[in-house]
Amino acid sequence: MKITLDPTVTPFNLDYTLQCGQVFRWQKHDEWWYGVVTEKMTKIRQMDNILEFEGANDDFVKKYFRLNDPLPLITSKIGKDDYIKSAIQAFAGLRLIRQDPWECLISYICATFNNIPRIKKMINNLARQFGNKLNFEGHTFYTFPSPKNLANAGLKTLSTCKLGFRAEKVLETAKIIDAKTIRLAELGKLDYENAKKELLKLPGVGDKVADCVLLFSLNKLEAFPVDVWIKKSILKHYVAYFAKSSVHKTLEKKSLTHGEYKRISTFTKEYWGEYAGYAQQYLYHYERSICKTA
DNA sequence: CAAGTGCCTTTATC
DNA sequence: AGATAAAGGCACT
Numbered sequence: 001m002k003i004t005l006d007p008t009v010t011p012f013n014l015d016y017t018l019q020c021g022q023v024f025r026w027q028k029h030d031e032w033w034y035g036v037v038t039e040k041m042t043k044i045r046q047m048d049n050i051l052e053f054e055g056a057n058d059d060f061v062k063k064y065f066r067l068n069d070p071l072p073l074i075t076s077k078i079g080k081d082d083y084i085k086s087a088i089q090a091f092a093g094l095r096l097i098r099q100d101p102w103e104c105l106i107s108y109i110c111a112t113f114n115n116i117p118r119i120k121k122m123i124n125n126l127a128r129q130f131g132n133k134l135n136f137e138g139h140t141f142y143t144f145p146s147p148k149n150l151a152n153a154g155l156k157t158l159s160t161c162k163l164g165f166r167a168e169k170v171l172e173t174a175k176i177i178d179a180k181t182i183r184l185a186e187l188g189k190l191d192y193e194n195a196k197k198e199l200l201k202l203p204g205v206g207d208k209v210a211d212c213v214l215l216f217s218l219n220k221l222e223a224f225p226v227d228v229w230i231k232k233s234i235l236k237h238y239v240a241y242f243a244k245s246s247v248h249k250t251l252e253k254k255s256l257t258h259g260e261y262k263r264i265s266t267f268t269k270e271y272w273g274e275y276a277g278y279a280q281q282y283l284y285h286y287e288r289s290i291c292k293t294a
Numbered sequence: 295c296a297a298g299t300g301c302c303t304t305t306a307t308c
Numbered sequence: 309a310g311a312t313a314a315a316g317g318c319a320c321t
Contacts, residue, residue, distance in 0.1 A: 021315065108315075115314035118305060164303030169317080206317045227315035255316055259297060284315075 003051040003058060003067075011071050013093025014046040020285040022216055023097050024107055024120045025127070025144070034136070036127075037064065037100070039143050041136040066095050069221075078272050078279040083237045087286035096281055097216065101184040102177065103144045104217035109169050109204040111212070113255075125161035126150070126170075150174035169204025176202060188218040195220065207261045215277040224268040224276040226261055228254070233287040234264055241267050 005012055018026045018033055026035040031045045037056065044053035044061070053061055062068060071093075079085045099107075110122045123144075130145035130153060150158070151174040158167045176182055182202065187195040195218060199210040208225050215223035226234075235247050242263065250260050272279040 112316045113314065115306065118314080162304065166303080204317070208316060212315070225315070229315070257297065
């Protein structure tokens with residue numbers, strides 16, 4: 001199937017969107033991106049303004065890649081200064097993805113104090129151990145394991161997936177989700193604050209992981225996850241908005257206290273408003289790309 | 295209550 | 309080769 005995009009109304013860049021580190025399971029072979037979404041294989045590629053895909057339908061692709069988000073309006077709203085304008089320009093067409101909340105939740109629990117290559121490895125280990133096998137065009141893929149599969153896994157088996165200290169959190173969270181004590185899909189109906197309050201009840205979920213789940217899977221575009229890269233970026237380029245005495249100390253330390261997290265995300269939410277999450281993703285990818293090439 | 299401190303597995307990368 | 313840093317969380321002061 002194909003979708004033809006009008007670049008003035010629906011700018012989109014598939015590579016930026018899948019490579020920027022918001023989602024961990026897509027693989028690129030030649031021109032095509034391969035991914036397992038909603039239990040089945042999908043492959044997709046972009047040629048200029050044509051999006052070609054198999055295994056998923058139009059509605060899914062539009063929803064998953066948020067093609068109905070008014071990106072030109074969003075980027076004009078968040079483009080409040082020269083710095084973020086250059087980030088937006090560098091990765092024009094980068095969009096947030098509407099991930100599956102359950103997979104997103106476990107992915108970002110695994111992302112705790114971790115790096116992207118290893119996050120990918122851990123999630124793939126989980127899928128291989130506890131997911132369903134799919135054969136597709138000579139390659140083997142696995143679905144993301146269900147809450148029940150992880151809840152029944154047992155800590156010992158789970159530990160073979162090399163999750164480290166996160167194994168226990170994944171297991172306990174899986175039990176809660178499997179028991180439907182917290183219904184993930186329902187949280188999207190709550191407002192940002194109340195949805196976050198629920199997420200924070202889950203083991204392994206603090207400020208940052210909760211904001212990732214809210215932004216990347218529960219449609220809360222005002223959520224602004226603050227990780228080590230974003231912390232550096234904000235305190236470097238928006239330092240005027242913070243008390244000078246505290247900035248240096250915050251930059252020195254590896255992890256943020258709740259207070260420091262709150263100070264940064266309060267600023268970003270006031271500065272960028274309802275689409276702060278988009279600003280976060282552009283800044284995050286920009287900061288990392290600068291660091292890699294430096 | 296808020297705020298600060300130290301520890302938590304594992305490994306890619308330098 | 310050995311240290312460092314990695315899309316942080318949490319228990320304890």
